Amino acid sequence: MTAEERPASIQGAVCPMPLRHYDKIVMGHGSGGRMTQDLITQCFAPYLSNPALDAGNDYATLSTNINGPLAVSTDAHIVSPLIFPGGDIGKLAVCGTVNDVAMSGAVPLGLTASFILEEGLSTQTLVEIVKSMAESALEAGVPIVAGDTKVVERGKADGLFISTAGIGHFPKIFAIGGAEAKPGDVVLISGTLGDHGIAVLTARGDLAFETQVKSDVAPLNHMIQQILAVAPHVHVLRDPTRGGLATTLNEIAEQSQVNITIDEKTIPVKPAVQTACEMLGFDPLYVANEGKLIVIVPENEADAALAIMKKNTYGIDACRIGRVIESPAGRVLLKTQIGATRVLDVMAGEILPRIC
């Protein structure tokens, strides 16, 4: 990938103090000794510095005066390639966990990040990714408060894996969850589907054609708090990541024991994504998203939720796509463009491995 192809946010990232004597990761960087300290001091600390992390203990103290339950989430990130149009594994790791915590209605307080580095990884690549994490954490307003780094031999990982965990608190208690969808609710989606999966496929260079599709990876926590301010009785918030919209709606239909019926002609898909999917034989309803949000909300709050989403950068293409009804419970139905209705099943196996 050339500098021009890189997302603007990470162009020109340079290690201010190139890792002493090393332009690639070696096993000693995982030793816990001086070389690990060098790696942390030179490649992580300049970007991720904050009081909790800088204290240098094996734990961080997260100052807060919260009272009540916590929201907790974790994700392992294994996307290939590490850098793709619109994002990279670092941005994905931060946004993915911020979003999962925020989907509970909680305000994310802090993240942890653990890195598994493959011997031979370019330290320049590592720094670009760490810088991207710092930028996403800043945008989300959620500091990375604790971290860990391990190194495995060449051929025992694939460049870099990042696992993140996030903690949030509930300024207000909402009744939000996959089991809360109720007949009569409206189903909203925050924007176009399939962008992330197609962007990652493009970056792999194994498509027979070019696309200009960028990943939608983004932190959605601010938009979620805006939605909850105007639609406090939201029943479900969930991001349609692996398995896409179809699989995520099936999870909700199953958890809530309701039927969800969506209308194909209302579902937003970018023309370039639609074209790529047609050429590949994919259905965009099963392709992964990383910056999209399903909102299931009572009818009387649906317009307010939709209006506030459309004002947010990450929700300008938001729209209504369907309804929750009573039966057949546990099923998702699709009203097709030609007026037929068919069952939209869970994705069974794998269509696009390693997209997150």
Add this chain to the structure above:
Amino acid sequence: MTAEERPASIQGAVCPMPLRHYDKIVMGHGSGGRMTQDLITQCFAPYLSNPALDAGNDYATLSTNINGPLAVSTDAHIVSPLIFPGGDIGKLAVCGTVNDVAMSGAVPLGLTASFILEEGLSTQTLVEIVKSMAESALEAGVPIVAGDTKVVERGKADGLFISTAGIGHFPKIFAIGGAEAKPGDVVLISGTLGDHGIAVLTARGDLAFETQVKSDVAPLNHMIQQILAVAPHVHVLRDPTRGGLATTLNEIAEQSQVNITIDEKTIPVKPAVQTACEMLGFDPLYVANEGKLIVIVPENEADAALAIMKKNTYGIDACRIGRVIESPAGRVLLKTQIGATRVLDVMAGEILPRIC
């Protein structure tokens, strides 16, 4: 590894519902679709079930009425082999993060665990490791409340990596941290050094000799709370993992800007570990431990702390090993068996890769 060689805690672990149609992990188990649901339902849920995890959302709600700061920690685990005398990667992942949170003086509330599985991993091995995690979590009294599973192609990982994060709260506020060691303090260690590193090396089968050494991996949170009950002015609690006692004491000497002088003849090392180290040219002071604790405490509370440690299963070999003095600040000195004094430096590179 035969059944006889396995740690007793995981003998006889069988998947009650063998993963439908699969005795090995395939890429589809990471898809987020039905195969991922099967993997979770059949290999994780039977062992790790609890209300927070069973809710099936992308986040867990951790019920608590805490008020005040949180302790947070994370670790990636890449130990090779996955199962070794005295433990396995699952026990290591749970205990490592429980211990890091507990070292702050906090009571751990919950853990998250994210798994990176290599295509081809035996599902039987996965279940043994998940069962071991469940047993360690039960012993520690800390539930695993959120999880994630990803799969990478054969040759892109090494069987299984586990990243854990932990959250704790402070029932009392202590002034504990690596920067809190004070001249006059006593240095205690909770038991023998080097057991974990030598046990893992033995399991690799690349020693030219046999050892009976077992890993010391253990959850130390209960012992820590016992110590704090009798010695509330403890200044530092830290586990000497990667880099061993020598590296960990150097971190503390540097953070606190004090000198730490330890006495070689008081440092407990099992004869089998001493012999293995001599044959390998290792110094046990640099070999990793996974169930040991350094306690740095004012003289007037040292005897009480030591007495309570010796009553705990994981502290029966606890002893005094040194003192904190003013200078030379940032240095660790070793009084050797023959009465000389030498500088004990940080480990520079890597002597035993992938021991945690």
